[in-house]
Amino acid sequence: MAREIKFKAWDKSKKKMIYDIQNEFNGRIEVGMNSFQDYLNDNFEVMQYVGVKDNLGYSIYEGDYISYYDTEQDDETGEIIFRPVEDEVHYNNGIFYVGSIPIEYVGIKNAKELSEILDVTVEELDDNDKRYIGIEIIDNFYEY
Helix, strand or coil, X not given: CCCCCCEEEEECCCCEEEECHHHHCCCXXXXXXXXXXXXXXXXXXXXXXXXXXXXXXXXXXXXXXXXXXXXXXXXXXCCEXXXXXXXXXXXXXXXXXXXXXXXXXXXXXXXXXXXXXXXCCHHHCCHHHHCCECEEEEEECCCC
């Protein structure tokens, strides 16, 4: 399934975020204009949707700062350690990254994946365990 293509833009003069900015210019494309981007100037900072939503269902865009849990195994005890991570979403060579990790590999996706990490059944997970699932938007350079 193809990723939804949408954008938001920070209007620097109005200090306001415009969501789905590509729709603002539908029907206004003139000869020689390739996209809505041709209408924008240095007054706008455009950010693209990355195809992933956070725990609350909000769309994540490049430039957003997100938090999630990463896991590692303690070499001595074999215990799984959950490490909180916060980093910015950015675009490079056709891929959206969080730090140096492609966004599709970031965060624990669901209870089944978490249960496999912890080597328990889904039914054995409690609310404390479930806090490790998902991604949360914590900031955007422009908006928050």
